[in-house]
Amino acid sequence: MAWQDGKVANHAIAIPLIDGVLIRPGETFSFWRLVGRPTAARGFVEGMELSGGRARGGVGGGLCQIGNLLHWIALHSPLQVTQRAPHSFDPFPDQGRVIPYGTGAALFYNYIDLWLFNPTEQVLQMRLWMDDRLIHGELRGEQPEPNRYHVFERNAGFEQRGGDWLRHNEIWREIREKGQAGRLLARERLYGNRVRVMYDPTAEAS
Template sequence: MKRILLKRFPVLYRARVAQLRVMRRCRDLLPGTDFAEQRAMDAPFVLKRHQSLLRRRLGSSDPRLQENKVTNLRLAAARVDGICIRPGETFSFWRLIGRPTAGKGYIEGLLLSQGEVKTGVGGGLCQLANLLYWMALHTPLTVTERHHHSFDPFPDDRRTLPFGSGASVFYNYIDLRFHNPTDRTFQFRLWLTDRHLKGTVSCDREWPLCYHIEERNHRFLRQNGRNYRQNEIWRKRVDRGTGRVVGEERIIGNYAEVRYELPEGIVPEEVESVEVREVSAKLPGSGS
């Protein structure tokens, strides 16, 4: 009922967003969390490198919005590039980037809002959040806050990561946060080329483990006349010296409505109900 009211009455939605933003700012003022702010070193031991295409075919969306997204990503990446997460510190996506406004140079881009694909200033920053989250999964950093999109808006187009392995962000209460529980310092580096958003995550000392991420139990389903997509994301911890797997964990469970025509040859499995575990709740708001 709350979601329906917020969608039907925009003034209520805006008031709720404003309330959540104030609540987030107030919580962040409380003692107990040391946020990462320093860029004082170049960590020499690279744990993970990754890149993502800047321009992909996203349904029937205006290609100009892809170019606008590149502008937004360039501005936001510069605010995060070089950040060091020292022992006991917490990385916060929005505390580093700040509110993406036109006055700061951000322009219209694609974002997901209230279950729909829309446009808005600063749209497209989820691609940066996706990259940071994927790299963080290859470190011992603890993910303390991560949100996911509530639906699958576009068919796969040169997708290299498993479905549902990204992160949704919306200033400032839908954040992406990592905590450093170790005695090492970690650092993110980010840059753009003509074709890619690129990044690395490094450590100031060699870390004894590496991490392998894999998708399991992926399937398309049909329930009550609608198509859905489901999978699980697992992480294996591997000893760098011996190559032996020393542990594994299920880190994400995804179940989302598909908002596009399924590719030819994919026949969804008809189901009456689906058991979904450990899917993070989506707070009222949007995701770029």
């Protein structure tokens, strides 16, 4: 719980540094360019980090949750993800998961970043805020978005290799025009995931 409380404190510092940022045509959004180095001198505290195959405490820990949200927003928009690193292992079993595994974005200052490029001809604005339970986000544009986006997984499952369990799936996206016809514009495979899990999925299922 100390790490959880620390994560919330770190979110309270980082979110105002991102909220309201404008991404102009041809510009790239960078998480670390906006947030900067998460140090104790700036008020960041110890939260949970995932590194080296285990969960550990680290100053600024928990900021990946913001990265996950920003990446999920980008996948449902015309923004192009030009730099993003997946998480290298799955530490916890699913509990109330509502989005596919493998759609997160790892962050580690200063060499694991999230970059979002604006290929459109309009200015886009990222909004982030938090309440007592959740962090929220939205992407605003000067013009209504003409398309809708659906992100889903295929070929998901677990497999055992020796004494290890691996989790695998594929992340896909469909882009359709809005309206009753909903003409399909694109169907694309975004990512393939295969990572080691730190729990026994058969025990969780039982």
